[in-house]
Amino acid sequence: MPETNPVISVIVPVYKAEETLDGCVESILAQTFADFELLLVDDASPDRCPALCDAWAQKDPRIRALHPPKQGPGPSGARNAGLDVARGRWITMVDSDDTVAPDLFATLYGAAERSGAELVICNSCRRLPDGSLQPHPAEQCFAADTLLDEEAFWNAFNTPWISQFTGTAHRLYAAKLFDGVRYPLGMLHEDYYVLPDLIARCGKVQCLAYTGYYVLQHEGSITATARHEVRLAMTRGDIHRAAYFLSRGWYDRAEGALTDAAEFLYRNKAAYDLRKPGHRAEFAAVKAELCRVYDALAAQKGASSLKLRAAALRLGLPVFHGYTRLLAARRA
Secondary structure, eight states: OOOOOOSEEEEEEESSOTTTHHHHHHHHHTOSOOOEEEEEEEOOOSSSHHHHHHHHHHHOTTEEEEOOOOOSSSSHHHHHHHHHHOOOSEEEEOOTTOEEOTTHHHHHHHHHHHHOOSEEEEEEEEEOTTSOEEEOOGGGSOOSOEEEOHHHHHHHHTSTTHHHHSSSSSEEEEGGGGTTOOOOTTOTTHHHHHHHHHHTTOSOEEEEEEEEEEEEOOTTOHHHHOHHHHHHHHHHHHHHHHHHHHHTTOHHHHHHHHHHHHHHHHHHGGGGOTTSHHHHHHHHHHHHHHHHHHHHHHHHHOOHHHHHHHHHHHHOHHHHHHHHHHHHHHHO
């Protein structure tokens, strides 16, 4: 008989996680919803993780161990390798140092079936090294089950809910959302960058007042040790989001995202150490993309004020910053 595809594909990028991988996998195998495949994607980890992945694949037929070549820093290449071979109608992702509640998959899938949403997001919770749980502040969590369309999602994006909206885990994606969409290689906060591409394909987003994903808090994480890359990645994400808003004709949203990106670059310029050729080139490339999208916004909206701002931005971040401050002072 032909093999039946699972309902859910679980993708776990694995890199330097030999101390946490077993706990992560055990929490996944303890799910009350059993119709899933688990893809352990060894991201060329230099420790015992490759062998651990193979050992787990021998223990349970639902587990596959993948060993693709590493494609730059960060987990994007591993996530993409998992997406390329996933067979499920739904996709969820778990980080290899995190754990999940036993009813996570059942809760997410049940909500998708009831609401017709293509993306279901639940609350996450911090897990300290001693095993204790530390919830996020109440205002950052979904207090009630909420169904959002595309525009309502972005209305809620710049609220404390952003803590739950960004990330790749504690959510269930319809696999079709990734048709033609992959995570950018070598970029940190790749989830922040790709979010508009996924939301653009969603008719509905279901947010759940349920906490079923536990994020291990520890020193040495990517975001704690690569601040330069994180800053530029977040700015790239803002510019990409602005381009998406522009494609929808949401000019005010696009202008807001671009102004935020420009001001962030201006305020953090000293953090990039532009004496380093690599940093200097990367900073210049991000600024050039910012100018390109701002020019496109000014051309499409046709407002003379936007054209002046675009011209100020091309002259330099200090000029743009000074010009926007002058306009704000005149309006005050």
